[in-house]
Amino acid sequence: MPLTLSADEWEVVRLSLLVGGVAIAATLPIAFGLAYLLARGRFPGRVLLDGIVHLPLVLPPVVTGWLLLIAFAPAGVLGGPLERWFGASVLFRWTGAAIAAGVMALPLMVRAMRLSIEAVDRRVEGAARTLGAGRLDAFLTVTLPLSLPGVLAGAVLGFARALGEFGATITFVSNVPGETRTLPIAIYSALQIPGGDAQVWRLAAISVALSLAALVASEALTRRRGGHGL
Amino acid sequence: MAFDLSLVKRRGETLVAAHVEGGEGVTVLFGPSGAGKTSVLDMVAGLLRPDEGHVRVGSETLFDSATGIDLPPERRRAGYVFQDGRLFPHMSVAANLRYGERRAPVEARWIEFGAVVELLGIGHLLARRPRTLSGGEARRVAIGRALLSGPRFLLLDEPTSFLDRARREEVARAVEDVRDRLKLPILLVTHDQDEASRLGNRIVKM
Numbered sequence: 001m002p003l004t005l006s007a008d009e010w011e012v013v014r015l016s017l018l019v020g021g022v023a024i025a026a027t028l029p030i031a032f033g034l035a036y037l038l039a040r041g042r043f044p045g046r047v048l049l050d051g052i053v054h055l056p057l058v059l060p061p062v063v064t065g066w067l068l069l070i071a072f073a074p075a076g077v078l079g080g081p082l083e084r085w086f087g088a089s090v091l092f093r094w095t096g097a098a099i100a101a102g103v104m105a106l107p108l109m110v111r112a113m114r115l116s117i118e119a120v121d122r123r124v125e126g127a128a129r130t131l132g133a134g135r136l137d138a139f140l141t142v143t144l145p146l147s148l149p150g151v152l153a154g155a156v157l158g159f160a161r162a163l164g165e166f167g168a169t170i171t172f173v174s175n176v177p178g179e180t181r182t183l184p185i186a187i188y189s190a191l192q193i194p195g196g197d198a199q200v201w202r203l204a205a206i207s208v209a210l211s212l213a214a215l216v217a218s219e220a221l222t223r224r225r226g227g228h229g230l
Numbered sequence: 231m232a233f234d235l236s237l238v239k240r241r242g243e244t245l246v247a248a249h250v251e252g253g254e255g256v257t258v259l260f261g262p263s264g265a266g267k268t269s270v271l272d273m274v275a276g277l278l279r280p281d282e283g284h285v286r287v288g289s290e291t292l293f294d295s296a297t298g299i300d301l302p303p304e305r306r307r308a309g310y311v312f313q314d315g316r317l318f319p320h321m322s323v324a325a326n327l328r329y330g331e332r333r334a335p336v337e338a339r340w341i342e343f344g345a346v347v348e349l350l351g352i353g354h355l356l357a358r359r360p361r362t363l364s365g366g367e368a369r370r371v372a373i374g375r376a377l378l379s380g381p382r383f384l385l386l387d388e389p390t391s392f393l394d395r396a397r398r399e400e401v402a403r404a405v406e407d408v409r410d411r412l413k414l415p416i417l418l419v420t421h422d423q424d425e426a427s428r429l430g431n432r433i434v435k436m
Contacts, residue, residue, distance in 0.1 A: 121316075123312070123314075123316055124316050124318060124319075126277045126303070126316075127310070127312060127316040127318075128318070128329070129276070129277070129302070129303035129304050130275050130276070130277070130303045130304075130306070130308050130309075130310040130379075131304075131329050131330030131333060131375065131376075131379045132304050132307075132330055132333030132334055132379055133304055133329075133333055134302070134304050137304075137333075141329075142318060145320050146319070146320055
């Protein structure tokens, strides 16, 4: 079994990293905003919002993918405006795969970030206020840096989840080589082909290596921050 | 008159009420734990909203339920030294000290960084992180941080509690130094009779 990757397999790895990276970069501010709202906000409908954020975690991924397909179809609530205003569609595109990955990673990211925001001592923020910091200033200099390890850990966790996304992606944007065929989908495809075993082994090994690297990175990040007094 | 406070706040079952009229020097709020002494300091600093009453320091009204005045904490210029220090754990001692100083308008600053460090004897701690400090050291850094923010008055919450005898002395002396050399109105909370009579120019029972 050759250990080197073919051009197609490299393409799968590149695409997976692109989809996962873009998904997490785009989801990060949304996840942080939601986490902050859920950790600190007191408003009617908070429990409902919490439930909606967690839906992708408990729904069958196929259902999430199907709902995305309905929403982003040319006549859908999101697909319609996208088509009209930008002449763009995310169907069968890597951008669609990134949306699916981001939606599926969102609950995990929000959970990790919410915990870290809740762990910030609000009395320390109060101290910052008495020292002349306004609300935003106190948020930027105290709340944000103190919750940063959890925010980064949430992002890395979300990235690992995004790399593994299968069900919602294949339902939403199908299995298009070079566009939506990410690692798990490529492995699934290889399993369908007689004699694809060697490719499955190689792609599976890469999955393990990437996931492990993400976990080690997250651990190292948290530790390094810890060494600086967090 | 430095402090003119009239405060009422209901917290669950207990009613916190305080009436303080204090002049120069240290006004001590003295009473048992649970009387709401810290709540009074929080209300003066703007961290807790009174149900009724007013907070005046010097000639300035910081809060008045009758006229609807309620300055946010960052505009009250209180030098609040919390019982638990509340230093910023992610910053060095020096950065903690500079936090309020950087945010104070230049004309509001009345003491230099070097003078504070010398007054409190914390020069050797500047590069350290708060979690590596002893209780007495952290308390002195918290006092320094409050002084450098250019406060018009100080709020000290049990400044010598939870410290051993030597550290108590160290912090009590720092408070005396601040009182005698800086001539700043101070509102000090304690449940310790000795501390109340040693540091206070007048004592208000709660």
